[in-house]
Amino acid sequence: MRSGGIRQAKAQRIVVIGAGIGGLTAAALLAHRGYSVLVLDQAIVPGGCASTFKRKGFTFDVGATQVAGLEPGGIHHRIFSELGIEPPAATPCDPACAVYLPHETAPIQVWRDPQQWQAERQRQFPGSEPFWQLLADLFRYSWAFQSRDPVLPPRDLWDLAQLVQAVRPDTLLTLPHTFTTVGQMLRAYGLTDRRLKTFLDLQLKLYSQVDADETALLYAATALGVSQEPQGLYHLQGSMQALSDCLVQALERDGGKLLMRHTVQRILTENNRVTAIEICNQKTGDVWVEPADHVIANVTVQNLVQLLGDAVPTGYRRRVDKLPTASGAFVIYLGVKQDAIPANCPPHLQFLYDYDGPIGENNSLFVSVSHPGDGRAPEGYATVIASSFTHPTIWWNGEAASDSYQSLKQHYTDTAIQRLGQFFHLTPDTIVHVEAATPRTFAHYTGRDQGIVGGIGQRISTFGPFGFANRTPINHLWLVGDSTHPGEGTAGVSYSALTVVRQIEAES
Ligand SMILES: Cc1cc2nc3c(=O)[nH]c(=O)nc-3n(C[C@H](O)[C@H](O)[C@H](O)COP(=O)(O)OP(=O)(O)OC[C@H]3O[C@@H](n4cnc5c(N)ncnc54)[C@H](O)[C@@H]3O)c2cc1C
Structure with a gap:
């Protein structure tokens, strides 16, 4: 805690598994409140599903493209205020989304003004x-x-x-x-x-x-x-990476440490209390055990169970096993000439291509388009990122058969380009770069089990009071991220992080 402007160091060692927005937010807040914090992430860059990659002068947002909670009083704004750093620059999305139903040429526009x-x-x-x-x-x-700031679902008197x-x-x-x-x-x-x-x-x-x-x-x-309004969705200037950059800056300023390319292999417990984690440095291959007073797992609940191995209580494992299969995402990243983008194109669009079949099974696209000067493309160019939901298992079946995986990926890519071509002016001349991500890509770059994305789903049986708690059945082991209340999105996982920070403080 701050006292007379000087942070008092707390003896407790906190280890955070994962530098997604949930893990980084918890880590930055705890470091600011005086804890000794170490964050480990298996990827090359922090941010998880809200990170970016660069190709041929384009910067592509990997997953998340729009941000809630940046308005005064919103969760990101609250957290940046506590950390004493400027939130990343952003412009409001208006409309938040333009939704095109099958065979319709005019969209339903979700305007920002109520x-x-x-x-x-x-x-x-x-x-x-x-x-x-x-x-x-x-x-x-x-x-x-x-x-x-309610705690949902509650697991003890506090x-x-x-x-x-x-x-x-x-x-x-x-x-x-x-x-x-x-x-x-x-x-x-x-x-x-x-x-x-x-x-x-x-x-x-x-x-x-x-x-x-x-x-x-x-x-x-x-x-x-x-x-x-007064809430709203925002488009970050630069890229989504700006969000994690701000959090890493605050973490390191306050003495916290972030190690990328470090995979946590196991969570160790004794007498139902977390004691340490086993870490592998990907570059050197060194494996060591790091003791911890608290461990915050910024992973999916499915990954948490795997990291615990035999230490996971049977009831918890059974509950996770019974979850309906979560969705995966197929994402196509296009670097295009600005001519490919229609005039006055909204930043986010959603297309449904036919009324048959369940929504989301490769019959819809959610599209994010960069705008001139937003830092994602060189002058005269733009990025178009389109995602569709997909059943993760189809990408893993016959795992060894890379031919069938590559042909499925190509089929999805061709279909997406053909569909996007109905709205954007896409030709071999206007498309400068094409790349696609499948659940296998997400599994590789974000460590998420089977490449599932977006949390456990907000059905009656899994939302709010009925979801997975931040407080796990293992003492001093906390779950942060989109498997917990209030669910997916950078704003959601920031609430999740704040809850865990408060819970740890209450126990210290
Ligand atoms: C295609 C797509 C579009 C989306 N669009 C939006 C959007 O527009 N707006 C929005 O708000 N949200 C969006 N989301 C959801 C949002 O990105 C996520 O809900 C949120 O970023 C998840 O954050 P997290 O902290 O829970 O976990 P993650 O982002 O999954 O981060 C977890 C981190 O943990 C690391 N890790 C995992 N296992 C280990 C291990 N064993 N050892 C070390 N490190 C490990 C990973 O490398 C990763 O960096 C989208 C998601 C996707 C996939």
Whole structure:
């Protein structure tokens, strides 16, 4: 803690596994609060799914391209304020997204201004306003509740006290909707419009991994509500790497240490308490055991179970084993001439190509486009990044058969370029660089089990009160990141990190 402006060193040694936004945020806050912090990451650059890579003068955001929580009072803003550093420069996305339904030439535009968005949705989905008003009310109550830093799900009395202090009378108004999905609420309002349902399926799949029929209504209210002022989505100047750069800068300024290309192989425990981790330096091959008072695992819950090996309690392992298979992502990164981009192109677009089949199984694309001067492309050029959901197992079946993997990857690449060509002016002349990532790529670069992305899905059975806690069953072992409340996204994992920091402080 700061005392008279001088940080008092705390004897406790914290080791963080993973320099994703969740791990870095926890590490930077703990270093700032006086702990001795060591962060290890198996990758070459920090940031995990929110990092970048460079090719031929282009800078590509690996996964995350838009950021919530940068407005005053938003979670990133709060954390940068505590750390005493300037948040990265960013511009608001307006519209947050332009959504194209099959065979339609004009998009549904998710405007940043609440009135403009209300007018748009009333025009696009006549008769649905009572449903949207309910979402707006639930968003208001849930947002205020989350801003009071509840611990969800609570695992001990301290957690419970944090949860209870965050509750206000209006929080109770959300309770009757705890077990409701978006699909059920649409039916309750008698809304059967296929366009509305499809729009919601598309947007929710981005934020919750599952469609409207499965997404918990309370989660959906928050996910859909953050696009409007006074919140909003932002496009970072430079690249997404700016976020991790700021956190690393704060961490190192406050005496924390970050070691890249260091893989944590095992978490060691004794009498149900974490004692150390086993680390391998990828460059030298050296393996050693690093003792720790607390270990923060910024990994998926599936990876956590693997790192614990036999030390994982049976019930926990069983729960993880029973999770529905999470999604993977296929991402195509294009460096193009600016001529390929239509005039006034919004920064984020979403396309659905046909109404058949479940949303997301390679029939939709979420597209992020750089704009001149945003630092991602040389003058006269732009980046186009398009992602679709994909079942991870199809990329691992017949793991040894690299031919079939390469041909599947080529097929997805060709399909994506052909589809993007319906909107962008893509020709051999305008495309300067093409590269693609599959679940195998994500597994390699982010260490995520099977290359799954985006957390455990926000179904009723796994969201908020029913999800995986930051406090694991092993004492002093903490889980941070998009497997925990409030879910995926750089803003979500920052809340997760803040919770763990508070929990560790409460135990120290
Ligand atoms: C295609 C795609 C698009 C997305 N779009 C957005 C978006 O626009 N906006 C948004 O907010 N979010 C988006 N997301 C989600 C967001 O990127 C993630 O939810 C978030 O970045 C996850 O952060 P994290 O800290 O939980 O973990 P990760 O980013 O997964 O970081 C974990 C880190 O741990 C390291 N690691 C793992 N295992 C080990 C080990 N054993 N030893 C050492 N290091 C290890 C990895 O190398 C990695 O750096 C997107 C994700 C994807 C994949």
